[in-house]
Amino acid sequence: MLKKIKSVMIANRGEIALRVIRACKELDVKSVAIYSEADKDSLPVQLADAAVCIGPAPAQFSYQNQEAIISAALAFGVDAIHPGYGFLSEKADFAKKCEENEIVFIGPSADIISKMGDKIEARKIADSASVPTIPGSDGAVREPEKALEIAQKIGFPLLIKASAGGGGRGMRVVNSRETLEQDLNEIMSEAEVAFGDSSVYIEKYLIDIRHIEVQLLSDGINCIHLGERDCTAQRRNQKLVEEAPSPALSADQREDLCKSAVRLAEKVNYKSAGTVEYVFDNIDKKFYFIEMNTRVQVEHPVSEMITGIDIIKEQIKIADGQQLKCKQKDVVLYGHSIECRLNAEDPQNGFMPCPGTINYYRPPGGFGIRMDSHLVSGYKIPPYYDSMIGKLICWGTDRNEAIIRMTRALSEMKVEGVKTTASFHSELINSESFKSGDFNTAFVSSLLEK
Ligand code: ADP
Ligand code: ADP
Numbered sequence: 394m395l396k397k398i399k400s401v402m403i404a405n406r407g408e409i410a411l412r413v414i415r416a417c418k419e420l421d422v423k424s425v426a427i428y429s430e431a432d433k434d435s436l437p438v439q440l441a442d443a444a445v446c447i448g449p450a451p452a453q454f455s456y457q458n459q460e461a462i463i464s465a466a467l468a469f470g471v472d473a474i475h476p477g478y479g480f481l482s483e484k485a486d487f488a489k490k491c492e493e494n495e496i497v498f499i500g501p502s503a504d505i506i507s508k509m510g511d512k513i514e515a516r517k518i519a520d521s522a523s524v525p526t527i528p529g530s531d532g533a534v535r536e537p538e539k540a541l542e543i544a545q546k547i548g549f550p551l552l553i554k555a556s557a558g559g560g561g562r563g564m565r566v567v568n569s570r571e572t573l574e575q576d577l578n579e580i581m582s583e584a585e586v587a588f589g590d591s592s593v594y595i596e597k598y599l600i601d602i603r604h605i606e607v608q609l610l611s612d613g614i615n616c617i618h619l620g621e622r623d624c625t626a627q628r629r630n631q632k633l634v635e636e637a638p639s640p641a642l643s644a645d646q647r648e649d650l651c652k653s654a655v656r657l658a659e660k661v662n663y664k665s666a667g668t669v670e671y672v673f674d675n676i677d678k679k680f681y682f683i684e685m686n687t688r689v690q691v692e693h694p695v696s697e698m699i700t701g702i703d704i705i706k707e708q709i710k711i712a713d714g715q716q717l718k719c720k721q722k723d724v725v726l727y728g729h730s731i732e733c734r735l736n737a738e739d740p741q742n743g744f745m746p747c748p749g750t751i752n753y754y755r756p757p758g759g760f761g762i763r764m765d766s767h768l769v770s771g772y773k774i775p776p777y778y779d780s781m782i783g784k785l786i787c788w789g790t791d792r793n794e795a796i797i798r799m800t801r802a803l804s805e806m807k808v809e810g811v812k813t814t815a816s817f818h819s820e821l822i823n824s825e826s827f828k829s830g831d832f833n834t835a836f837v838s839s840l841l842e843k
């Protein structure tokens with residue numbers, strides 16, 4: 394089915410590695426898993442056609458070790474590398490190294506990753522594509538005087554954001570001018586330590602918002618959207634539950650939002666799968682661009698469920714040089730999908746990670762249920778990586794059915810040996826706020842305070 398790509402190395406772990414391996418199998422492409430010493434018995438390693446250990450457990454020596462991964466890819470003679478999400482997925486220098494070694498990086502070009510991965514630059518590009526952005530600084534802010542000048546224009550509270558931030562980290566709310574200088578200095582040094590880049594910028598901090606994002610697929614000529622995802626259910630700016638379509642948008646708003654995302658992608662000649670993220674202001678009912686993720690996202694399955702389109706397979710086919718078979722008019726949104734990110738964490742104890750051994754695992758099943766997880770009974774969750782153990786995704790003819798089905802599946806699932814967030818998810822999706830569809834990004838913390 395593919396022309397150039399006959400083998401793919403998956404430079405990731407856990408559920409996303411498994412997701413990519415499954416796509417490779419269906420495309421009749423050889424999959425090569427990489428693993429750290431901590432992951433040698435993992436399910437992706439078992440299911441891939443081949444597997445190679447690339448280093449010790451800590452990610453900087455394994456999943457983030459660009460040299461080791463490129464050497465392994467060359468040794469195996471793979472045609473392409475899929476980076477998944479996190480790790481090297483948005484590292485332009487890694488994409489460049491792949492290009493230099495004539496390995497296809499399954500994602501956009503290094504040039505586009507560096508442009509869009511730099512949030513300051515991305516904001517400028519959004520402006521130039523007439524995609525609304527949140528009032529704030531024109532570019533990077535270094536001096537407290539400049540920050541104060543902006544604060545006087547847009548007012549408090551404001552948000553200082555690291556240009557290289559991600560995963561909900563590298564942001565700080567500033568409530569008044571008294572702390573502005575200190576906050577600015579602190580967040581700049583934090584950004585330097587966390588991301589190796591101290592650049593920060595300022596946005597107005599919006600208080601009554603939803604997070605809504607648009608899934609795109611572009612072959613470089615034809616760019617289509619697969620509708621939006623609503624990721625308003627967040628804790629500390631990190632997504633917990635995602636759904637598609639958004640319960641908050643009218644058909645006209647959806648059309649405007651999705652078209653603006655396509656406009657932005659076209660502006661940079663985007664080629665691959667990607668997501669444009671926005672906040673939707675519940676007060677003025679307008680949407681504002683926040684960032685673009687130039688990779689596949691954790692919550693991509695909800696869009697797959699309502700469109701029937703396999704985003705990973707399309708992403709690989711685009712990297713293979715193929716054109717999208719699907720035109721915008723062929724994309725039909727049907728029904729409703731919800732995803733719960735299941736973490737090995739203790740919701741009773743500040744969501745503290747709980748690595749350990751899964752003594753017993755009983756996955757949920759039945760009509761409309763999809764479990765994307767690398768769990769098996771006896772699996773030992775290593776303490777080195779993020780605590781996500783899987784994603785439970787459901788589909789229903791409408792939102793209400795999806796909530797009922799998700800509740801049923803959550804209660805069916807059993808994970809023994811470690812604490813998980815499953816019962817918390819059940820509570821969340823059955824709360825009055827969630828069920829009404831009318832909530833904002835602060836709703837999870839108010840639920841937790843109850
Ligand atoms: P999504 O938008 O796909 O939901 P997340 O923000 O949840 O993405 O990030 C996906 C994964 O990548 C998480 O494991 C997160 O910790 C990690 N991640 C994302 N961006 C960064 C970054 N800039 N630095 C480190 N980790 C990141
Ligand atoms: P990351 O790269 O970490 O994903 P984002 O820019 O996508 O960072 O923002 C993550 C979340 O932080 C958003 O989903 C939203 O809830 C919140 N957020 C971001 N910008 C603002 C803002 N200007 N005002 C209020 N909340 C914001």
Ligand code: MG
Nearest residue numbers: 560561670684
């Ligand atoms: Mg984001």
